Amino acid sequence: MKVIEVTNLIKIYNESEVKVNALNGIDLGIEEGEFTAIVGPSGSGKTTFLNMLGGLDMPTAGEIRVGGTDICGLSSSQLIDFRLRNIGFVFQAYNLIPVLTAIENVEFIMQLQGTPKQERETRAKELLHQVGLGDRMNSRPAKLSGGQQQRVAVARALASKPKFVLADEPTANLDSKSTENLLDMMEELNRKEQVTFIFSTHDQRVVHKARRVITLEDGLVISDERK
Amino acid sequence: MNTDLKLAWRNIWRNKRRTLITMASIFFGVLLNTFMTSMQEGTYSKMIDNVVGFYSGYIQQHHPEYWENKTIDNTFQPNDSLYRIIRRIPTVTAIVPRLESFTLMSFGNNTKGAALIGIDPEKENRMTRLSHWIEKGTYLQPGDNGILLAKNLAKNLSIQVGDTLVMISQGYHGASAAALFPVRGILKFPAPTMNNLGGYIDLNAAQEFFSVPERLTSLVFMVDDYGNVSQTRQQLQRELGSAYQLMTWDEMDPVTKNMIDADRSGAYISKGILYLLVGFGIFGTVIMMIAERRKEMGIMVAIGMQKSRLAKILFYETTLIGLVGVFTGFAISYPLILYLVYHPIPITGEAAEAYEQFGFEAVMYFSSQWFVFARQVLIVFLLTLTVYLYPLVKIYRMKLTKALHA
Ligand SMILES: Nc1ncnc2c1ncn2[C@@H]1O[C@H](COP(=O)(O)OP(=O)(O)OP(=O)(O)O)[C@@H](O)[C@H]1O
Ligand SMILES: [Mg+2]
Numbered sequence: 001m002k003v004i005e006v007t008n009l010i011k012i013y014n015e016s017e018v019k020v021n022a023l024n025g026i027d028l029g030i031e032e033g034e035f036t037a038i039v040g041p042s043g044s045g046k047t048t049f050l051n052m053l054g055g056l057d058m059p060t061a062g063e064i065r066v067g068g069t070d071i072c073g074l075s076s077s078q079l080i081d082f083r084l085r086n087i088g089f090v091f092q093a094y095n096l097i098p099v100l101t102a103i104e105n106v107e108f109i110m111q112l113q114g115t116p117k118q119e120r121e122t123r124a125k126e127l128l129h130q131v132g133l134g135d136r137m138n139s140r141p142a143k144l145s146g147g148q149q150q151r152v153a154v155a156r157a158l159a160s161k162p163k164f165v166l167a168d169e170p171t172a173n174l175d176s177k178s179t180e181n182l183l184d185m186m187e188e189l190n191r192k193e194q195v196t197f198i199f200s201t202h203d204q205r206v207v208h209k210a211r212r213v214i215t216l217e218d219g220l221v222i223s224d225e226r227k
Numbered sequence: 228m229n230t231d232l233k234l235a236w237r238n239i240w241r242n243k244r245r246t247l248i249t250m251a252s253i254f255f256g257v258l259l260n261t262f263m264t265s266m267q268e269g270t271y272s273k274m275i276d277n278v279v280g281f282y283s284g285y286i287q288q289h290h291p292e293y294w295e296n297k298t299i300d301n302t303f304q305p306n307d308s309l310y311r312i313i314r315r316i317p318t319v320t321a322i323v324p325r326l327e328s329f330t331l332m333s334f335g336n337n338t339k340g341a342a343l344i345g346i347d348p349e350k351e352n353r354m355t356r357l358s359h360w361i362e363k364g365t366y367l368q369p370g371d372n373g374i375l376l377a378k379n380l381a382k383n384l385s386i387q388v389g390d391t392l393v394m395i396s397q398g399y400h401g402a403s404a405a406a407l408f409p410v411r412g413i414l415k416f417p418a419p420t421m422n423n424l425g426g427y428i429d430l431n432a433a434q435e436f437f438s439v440p441e442r443l444t445s446l447v448f449m450v451d452d453y454g455n456v457s458q459t460r461q462q463l464q465r466e467l468g469s470a471y472q473l474m475t476w477d478e479m480d481p482v483t484k485n486m487i488d489a490d491r492s493g494a495y496i497s498k499g500i501l502y503l504l505v506g507f508g509i510f511g512t513v514i515m516m517i518a519e520r521r522k523e524m525g526i527m528v529a530i531g532m533q534k535s536r537l538a539k540i541l542f543y544e545t546t547l548i549g550l551v552g553v554f555t556g557f558a559i560s561y562p563l564i565l566y567l568v569y570h571p572i573p574i575t576g577e578a579a580e581a582y583e584q585f586g587f588e589a590v591m592y593f594s595s596q597w598f599v600f601a602r603q604v605l606i607v608f609l610l611t612l613t614v615y616l617y618p619l620v621k622i623y624r625m626k627l628t629k630a631l632h633a
Contacts, residue, residue, distance in 0.1 A: 051628055054529070056529055056627050056628055056631070057627065057628045077533060077534075080528060080531055080532070080533050080534070081531065081533070083529065083530065083531045084530065084531025084532075085531070089526075089529055089530050091526060091529075091631065094522060094523070094526075095526060097234070097523065097526075097527065098241070098523065099234060099237035099238055099241065100234070100237075108230075109530055109531065111230055112530075112531050112532055112536075113531075156530070157530075160530075160531070
């Protein structure tokens with residue numbers, strides 16, 4: 001079943017005097033349970049594309065359907081709610097709320113969803129154990145390494161039981177060891193729990209872990225390979 | 228604890244020093260402004276007390292033409308039904324009769340124009356505590372045929388207790404009035420202007436002197452609370468109709484009232500500037516708080532927090548800073564001011580002389596009325612609300628992709 005369906009997606013930035021054609025007509029579908037990497041040279045439109053998929057920005061033309069819903073038709077407050085219930089996010093760095101501990105960060109999103117306290121706690125603990133941070137649950141982000149912070153971010157992204165997780169260069173700020181650990185962990189979650197991951201990267205070592213690799217150039221898909 | 232409050236509380240302590248400095252500026256602003264307001268109000272109510280308690284009362288009832296033309300002809304004769312009507316008004320706590328007019332007083336070669344006030348010695352004393360100010364001699368007995376003189380008047384006449392004063396005036400409908408009054412006592416008032424004023428004799432003696440048996444120029448009323456004055460006057464006017472004129476203390480003494488009003492407006496400006504500075508301090512802090520957290524706020528909205536909820540958290544942060552400042556200010560200023568209310572500060576030296584020249588007691592009084600404190604809380608709250616507009620606008624204008632990039 002398709003989680004995401006993108007048709008003729010176009011994004012033109014025209015805030016400044018020069019218009020930038022960031023996406024030039026992308027057609028794409030993402031299946032449930034995929035582990036997909038978006039690659040391409042700098043400026044090829046990876047971030048722009050992921051922002052569109054996540055409902056963080058609006059396309060100039062085209063359609064994005066998530067689980068059947070045309071997200072471009074939602075009001076901005078409906079869109080926030082849609083993100084909360086359907087999409088998990090992992091950003092490049094400084095993902096977490098600094099004044100909350102690891103477990104509070106994971107619980108936070110469930111709290112936004114209105115999950116009862118007991119359930120929140122159980123699930124947050126379980127997830128933190130899963131990402132290998134069972135012993136750092138009560139640390140604030142500043143006390144965690146970059147790799148550990150990204151793991152908490154992944155745990156938080158999963159806590160809301162989203163349809164898919166978007167990660168724009170989640171390993172860009174990590175050393176190679178942490179990069180490998182994070183990717184292995186994501187891969188395991190994907191395999192065991194059927195979590196759909198879509199992530200962008202520059203890093204070849206990360207790319208080869210993906211089971212589908214979509215390459216962008218000048219805002220167009222130039223190749224789409226499955227392993 | 229409520230999560231939003233918890234977040235807000237932790238957020239304000241992210242930069243401890245900055246938050247403490249901001250709170251301290253609010254604290255000092257509140258302390259200073261409370262102190263100033265308390266001193267002002269203390270002084271004003273002392274001034275009003277002087278006018279009201281020493282002489283005019285809160286409300287006076289006169290013949291409709293008396294105030295325009297203060298002659299003995301514009302007097303009225305109270306009767307039992309009048310007293311009955313007045314006594315039914317619960318806010319009136321005292322009714323004091325007077326008959327006042329202008330006379331010439333002379334002793335030896337000295338003659339002075341002065342006010343003569345016929346009083347009921349007991350009732351008058353209960354309201355104005357007149358006997359308190361006897362410096363020499365004794366207070367009037369009921370039915371007394373003697374006179375009490377204000378200190379400066381007695382000095383100008385070179386008259387002593389035991390001497391006999393000659394008094395001349397015009398009585399009812401042009402009748403001539405002349406009589407002798409032995410001096411029973413000399414009065415020294417704390418409000419210096421009162422010391423020039425005049426002489427006090429028994430009400431009956433005054434009525435006889437002016438040939439107006441049973442007539443009065445004024446009934447003076449005390450009211451249970453300053454705040455009830457205008458309402459009581461309205462009620463009196465309704466009950467008594469147009470046969471009498473009713474005046475409140477500030478109508479009878481507009482000078483004091485104007486002085487208070489002028490002083491108040493001056494103080495508003497200086498207090499306003501102080502709070503403006505405090506407000507800018509809070510504003511600066513809030514600007515920095517927002518600037519530092521752009522990305523973090525972007526992430527919160529990205530993962531699914533409604534902007535209204537984020538706005539709520541920032542509201543808590545801004546008001547928490549304000550409230551901590553205001554309540555520490557309150558906690559320190561309240562006992563301090565209570566102490567000063569019971570231990571007013573005496574003024575000494577040249578400043579004291581200046582005070583007395585203007586007719587004031589040389590003492591700094593303070594007020595602990597609730598609004599002195601409540602006003603500061605309200606102002607700081609309004610200040611923080613105004614400052615809060617900034618984060619509010621910032622949140623609703625936030626562009627997600629830009630904020631995430633910050
Ligand atoms: N807010 C914006 N306003 C104008 N142009 C933009 C904006 N964001 C991105 N662009 C432009 O759109 C194009 C695609 O940018 P995008 O950030 O999507 O590329 P990317 O593949 O993520 O690059 P990188 O690998 O460097 O992160 C680029 O030419 C970029 O300069
Ligand atoms: Mg990018």
